[in-house]
Amino acid sequence: MTRTRIHNFSLSLDGFATGAGQTPEAPMGHAGRRLHEWLIATRFGAPILGRQGGTAGIDDAFAQQHEPGIGVEIMGAGKFGPPGWQDDADWTGWWGPNPPFHTPVFVLTHRPRSSIEMDGGTTFHFLDAAPEEALRAAREAAGGRDVRIGGGPTVVRDFLAAGLVDHMHLVQVPIVLGRGVRVWDGLEALEEHYEIEVVAAPSGVTHLTFDRRTP
């Protein structure tokens, strides 16, 4: 049985996973890199900024779980591009010609366009669909492997609210963002469906894993 998974999903103490005021220059809004400093410091994350090296401890161990066994990613329109990317026929995502997914990626948007085949195995498909329908399409494309819900926060929240997430790795960063997109709204008593484990890392962040209880 394949699973639906979320990895490396960072949020502030006050539950924001993206800052306010997203622009092409500031994809995370006023949060800047603060939610992901822990990630780009790891061996897994260093290449995101073209760096070498990186830490190899607990933060990296969690970060590395992002890839293995994943056959497809579902992401929201807000992750694929800055506000208004739908008006730019040439927009192919933030990641250049060889995006770091190497699988089919389903981008949820109310204005779908034709699929885009990129280098390295990534193909972007565009879908105007509710979580259940998107997950069905994603599973068909996943070749028997797991589906990753790649964010942003609105998509994560929608899939959690629909009860479609089997495994979630959250990273709480000890900052108070004050503004942005909240994760937890509408998810009262979410914990009842999951085994939760919490561990603090020497870097200062806290890793929370939610693993769905077998009924």
Next chain:
Amino acid sequence: MTRTRIHNFSLSLDGFATGAGQTPEAPMGHAGRRLHEWLIATRFGAPILGRQGGTAGIDDAFAQQHEPGIGVEIMGAGKFGPPGWQDDADWTGWWGPNPPFHTPVFVLTHRPRSSIEMDGGTTFHFLDAAPEEALRAAREAAGGRDVRIGGGPTVVRDFLAAGLVDHMHLVQVPIVLGRGVRVWDGLEALEEHYEIEVVAAPSGVTHLTFDRRTP
């Protein structure tokens, strides 16, 4: 130099420190005991429910910090009694004839009344004052010892927003309350003023200590 401290202040993943719907029967609203199970399981907290024993590990080590060096507590009206206690001339708090404070306690309320001397050294004073003024009065009564901000969440938030808190111990409980009183609103970038340390406990809660940076 005395300090202003917060201890054992529990909140949910989504940043609520009290549930919705507080009544005399449910002082924490729909949160019930869920935010404080960690506390009543400790040696320090067991007597709150008249129990003996309790754990003696990391949760208890943090919980015990609640008392030493404290000369006075400041609490909000919402901690002293259920909504409407101001209309009950005989209300003397939740705690019976011998409250667990054993110091002067300043209750912030827009409808002050005469002070009440209880058994065991607790005297309740009632004050209609902003945080700065309340803290001045509390310090005068503290006999050179520290002032504890006892909650609830609105009072904690007001004192944090006014920059009056030197030390804060938060306990994050891995539940999503969905409703209640939020702690973090209006506290953007609070972390810049504090050294923060985070540790997860085997009980499943996470302890966060905020210690004010020396300028």
